[in-house]
Amino acid sequence: MKTQSVSNKIKVIGALLMITIFTVISITIHLNYKNTKDALIVNIAGKQRMLTQRITKNIYLINQTKSKNFTEMDKAISQFIFGLATLKDGNKTLNIAEAPVNSIKSQIEKVQVLWNVFYKNSLEFKEAILKNDTQKINSLLLYFNEANNELLFEVDEIVTLYTNYIEEKTNFIKNFQYTAFAFLFIFSLYSLIQLRQIQSHANEFIEKAKEIGTKNINEMAPIKVEGEKEFVEMADNFNQFISKVSSAVNYSQNALEQSKLASEKLESLTDEFDNLISEIENKSEVMSQIDRSEDIVIESTEELLKSTKKLQDLKAELDKLLSSCSIDKKA
Numbered sequence: 001m002k003t004q005s006v007s008n009k010i011k012v013i014g015a016l017l018m019i020t021i022f023t024v025i026s027i028t029i030h031l032n033y034k035n036t037k038d039a040l041i042v043n044i045a046g047k048q049r050m051l052t053q054r055i056t057k058n059i060y061l062i063n064q065t066k067s068k069n070f071t072e073m074d075k076a077i078s079q080f081i082f083g084l085a086t087l088k089d090g091n092k093t094l095n096i097a098e099a100p101v102n103s104i105k106s107q108i109e110k111v112q113v114l115w116n117v118f119y120k121n122s123l124e125f126k127e128a129i130l131k132n133d134t135q136k137i138n139s140l141l142l143y144f145n146e147a148n149n150e151l152l153f154e155v156d157e158i159v160t161l162y163t164n165y166i167e168e169k170t171n172f173i174k175n176f177q178y179t180a181f182a183f184l185f186i187f188s189l190y191s192l193i194q195l196r197q198i199q200s201h202a203n204e205f206i207e208k209a210k211e212i213g214t215k216n217i218n219e220m221a222p223i224k225v226e227g228e229k230e231f232v233e234m235a236d237n238f239n240q241f242i243s244k245v246s247s248a249v250n251y252s253q254n255a256l257e258q259s260k261l262a263s264e265k266l267e268s269l270t271d272e273f274d275n276l277i278s279e280i281e282n283k284s285e286v287m288s289q290i291d292r293s294e295d296i297v298i299e300s301t302e303e304l305l306k307s308t309k310k311l312q313d314l315k316a317e318l319d320k321l322l323s324s325c326s327i328d329k330k331a
Contacts, residue, residue, distance in 0.1 A: 013194060028177065037096055037097075054072070063129070073126075087108055
C-alpha cells in the first residue's frame with residue numbers, strides 16, 4: 001500500500017484549512033457587501049413609489065391653485081428618472097450593478113414604457129397650464145387619475161421582486177455558511193484524527209527507545225508501522241539497528257563461550273602431555289618434540305586468551321552502547 005509522508009499530510013491539511021477559511025471569509029464578506037447594496041436598491045425602488053404619488057399630487061395641486069410653479073413637480077420627475085435609470089442600468093458612483101435577474105429587468109422595462117407615456121403627458125400638462133387650456137387639462141387629469149394607480153402598481157412590483165431576490169440570496173448565504181461550518185467541523189475532526197495517528201506513532205518510537213535501556217535487546221519485538229512514509233522508514237531503520245546490535249551481542253557471546261571451551265580443552269591437553277612426559281622423561285628426543293609441541297600449545301593458548309580478551313572488550317563496548325541509549329533516554 002502506498003504510504004503518505006508526514007510532511008505532505010501536514011501540508012495538505014494546512015493548505016485545505018487555509019483555503020477553506022479564506023473562501024468562507026471572502027464569500028461571506030462579498031455577499032454581505034452585496035446585501036448592503038441590495039438594501040440601497042430596495043430603498044431606491046421604494047422611493048419610486050413615493051415619487052409617482054408626489055408627481056400626481058403636484059399635478060392636482062397645480063390645477064387647483066392655478067399655479068405656474070413647477071419646481072416640486074420637476075424635482076420629483078428628475079428623481080424618478082434617475083432612480084429608474086439606476087435600477088435598470090446600475091450606477092458606478094453608488095457601486096450599484098444593473099438589474100440582477102431577467103424577471104426584474106422585464107418589470108423595469110414595463111415600468112419604463114408606462115413612464116414614457118406618463119412623462120410625455122406631464123410635459124403636456126405643464127404646457128396646458130401655461131396656455132390655460134382647460135379642455136386639455138381636464139383630459140390629462142382623467143389620464144393621470146387612471147395611469148397613476150397603474151404606474152404605482154407596476155413600481156410596487158419591482159419592490160416585491162427585489163425583496164424576494166434579496167430573501168433568496170439571504171437564504172443562500174445562510175445555507176452556505178451552515179455548509180461551510182459543517183465542512184470545517186468535519187475537516188477539523190479529520191485533522192485531529194490524523195494528528196493523533198502521528199502522535200501515536202511518535203509515542204511508539206519513544207517507548208521502544210525506553211525499552212533499549214530496560215529490556216534484553218534480544219527480547220524486543222520489531223516496530224510495525226503503517227501509514228506515514230517517514231515513520232515506516234524510521235521503523236525499518238530502527239528494526240535493522242536492533243537486529244544488528246542483537247546479532248553482534250549474540251556473536252560476541254558465542255565466540256566468548258567457544259574461546260572458553262577451547263581454553264579448557266587446551267588445559268586438558270596440557271595435563272595429558274604432562275602425564276605423558278612423566279612416563280617417557282628418559283627419552284630425550286621425544287622430550288624435545290614434546291617440548292616443541294608444548295610451546296605451540298602454550299602459544300595457541302595465549303592467542304586464544306588474547307582473542308577472548310578482544311571479544312570481552314567488544315561485548316563491553318556493546319554494553320556501553322546500550323547503557324548510553326538508556327542515559328540519553330532518561331536525559
